[in-house]
Amino acid sequence: MAETSDLGVRGNPNWNLTPLPADRGGPDLPRLAEALREFNDLMTGSVAPPELTKEMLRQIELFNAELRAHQVPESEQIVGRLDVPGRAQTLIPVIRFDSSGPDHMRGRIRFGRYYLGRNGAVYGGAIPLFFDSVLGRMSNSGGRVPARTAYLHVDYRSVTPVEADLRFEVSFLREEGRKRFIKGALYHGETLCAEAEGLFIALRAGQQ
Structure with a gap:
């Protein structure tokens, strides 16, 4: 199942996982987002001549x-389209x-190379960003009321390599009133x- 599946909560125009119209931004938006990602990787890994x-x-x-x-209000921006890989973000x-x-x-x-910290390792700050995204999606799946992150504790167990295929697992641990506890793991x-x-x-x- 790709990220384009709707794991968010429908009906709230102010929530960042609300589905947006599939034509917002036009048919070239997916290619534009991918081109921007590639540009970030190539820019990071290059020494461009001054004229370039x-x-x-x-x-x-x-x-x-x-x-x-x-420029438009948040509820109208193109980032957030669930039919675009990565939601165009x-x-x-x-x-x-x-x-x-x-x-x-x-x-x-x-x-990709854009996330390189040093010596082939993903920059440490990108790991919590990733976990906040997937744990947050878990929190808001299953028709649950939207939630916000209260804390995120990350333990680094070994080097996370750039330009490598990684897998992850996320589990909903328990719910106590309005509190939701969720864990995740990232593997190479x-x-x-x-x-x-x-x-x-x-x-x-x-x-x-």
């Missing part, structure tokens, strides 16, 4: 000027779900790279 750097700067500044004229890599249910999720992720083959436990608090009526 100057030309990239010129074109990016032109695009920035164009985009300033098309390039902050983290595309997360692919192989199985999911109200109490478990399993899937795969691959951190059979090697445990990192594990996390998060506490998520269900929102009251009217909260966002």
Whole structure:
């Protein structure tokens, strides 16, 4: 099951997992998001000649000027389309779900060169970002009321390699009133790279 499956809560226009119209941003949006991810990887791993750097700067500044004229409220932005891998959000890599249910999720992720910390390892700050995404999805799956992260505890067990196929598992541990306890683990083959436990608090009526 790919990330494009709706694991969020419908009917709340202010919630970041609410499905957006499939045509928002146009048919080229998936390719644009993928091109931006590739650009990040290539830019990180290159030493561009000065003339290329100057030309990239010129074109990016032109695009920035164009985009300033098309800013919209959060509920109307293109990031969030569930039919686009990664929801068109390039902050983290595309997360692919192989199985999911109200109490478990399993899937795969691959951190590109953009996420390199040093010596072939994923930058440590990217790991909690990944866990917050998948544990948060677990918290909001199964028709549950939306929740916000209260804490996220991450233990680093071994190096998480960049440009490697990784797998993850997420489990819903228990629910105590508005509190939801969820754990996750990230593996490279059979090697445990990192594990996390998060506490998520269900929102009251009217909260966002």
